[in-house]
Amino acid sequence: MSESLNIGSVAEASGLPAKTIRYYESIGLIRPAGRRANGYRRYSETDMRTLAFIKRARGLGFSVEEVRALLDLWADRSRRSATVRSLATKHIDALDCRIAELQSMREALAHLVKRCHGDTRPECPILSDLDGSGR
Amino acid sequence: MSESLNIGSVAEASGLPAKTIRYYESIGLIRPAGRRANGYRRYSETDMRTLAFIKRARGLGFSVEEVRALLDLWADRSRRSATVRSLATKHIDALDCRIAELQSMREALAHLVKRCHGDTRPECPILSDLDGSGR
DNA sequence: CTTGACCTTCCCACTGCTGGAAGGTTTAGG
DNA sequence: CCTAAACCTTCCAGCAGTGGGAAGGTCAAG
DSSP states (O other): OOOOBOHHHHHHHHTOOHHHHHHHHHTTSSOOOEEOTTSOEEBOHHHHHHHHHHHHHHHTTOOHHHHHHHHHHHHOTTOOHHHHHHHHHHHHHHHHHHHHHHHHHHHHHHHHHHHOOOSSSSOOHHHHHHTTOOO | OOOOBOHHHHHHHHTOOHHHHHHHHHTTSSOOOEEOTTSOEEBOHHHHHHHHHHHHHHHTTOOHHHHHHHHHHHHOTTOOHHHHHHHHHHHHHHHHHHHHHHHHHHHHHHHHHHHOOOSSSSOOHHHHHHTTOOO
C-alpha cells in the first residue's frame, strides 16, 4: 500500500485542480513534491491529507495566507488552541463585514428595483438614482 | 461657468482616485478625455456626472462590465426600463448567491469556534475538522 | 529661482487561480 | 510497430480593479 500518486490522482482525490496544486507548490504553500525518474511529481497519502486540509480551509473562506498559518498550527504539536480560535474569530469578523457590505448593496438595489416599472418606457428610478437625479 | 477641470479635481469631486479614472479611460469605460495644451486631461461637468454615476454603480456592486451596460442604457433615450430592471434583478440574484455562500462559511466556522476551548492546550476542533478527523 | 503640488506615461504587484502553447511520457488499441 | 489519447512538464499571459512608485514635464506661490 501507500503507492505514490501522480498529480492527476491527488487532484481528483483532493478536489483541487492539478494546476492549483502546482500553483500552491510554486508559492510555497506546500513543500515541493518529490519526483519520479521521468520528472513527474510524486505524492503520498500525507500530501493528500494536506491538500484536502487546504481545500477545506479555502472552502471556509480563509485566504491563502491564513491557510499558511493554519497549516503551521496544524503541524505544531505545541500550539495553543487559543491561537487557532483567534485566527478563526478574526476571519468570522471579516466575513461578517463583507456580508454586511453585500447586504447593504442588496437592500439599496432592491429598493430601487421595487420602484422601477420595468416596462417599455425609458423612465427608470434605478438610472435616476445612479445619475444623482434621484427621486 | 462650466470651467474645465483637471483630473485631480474630478477625482476629488467624484470620489474616484485619479488612477482609477485613467484606468477607466484605458479600458474604454469612459471616452478619452480632451487634452489641454500641456497634455493634461480636461474634464467637463458632464464627465463629472458620468464618473459619479460609475462610482455609485460600483458602490452597488456592479462589475465594470455591468456598469458599461448601465452607461449605455443611461445614454439611450429609447431604452426600456424593463432592460435596466432585469439587469438590476440579475445583480441582486448574484449578490444573494454570494451572501448565502459567505453566510454558510460563517455558520460552519462559528460552529467550530464554539466548540474550541481556546486555551493553552493544542486540542482544537477547528483543526480537527479541517484535517478530516472531525468530531 | 526654487519648492512643492500637480500632471504625464510606464510598468510591476496584488489575489487566486485558469488557460494555453510547446514539448516529453506512457499506455491502449489496431 | 505505430499511432493516438491521455498523461505529465515548464513557461507565459491574463482576469478584476486597482495601488504603488519611478521618471519626467508643468505650474503657481513665495
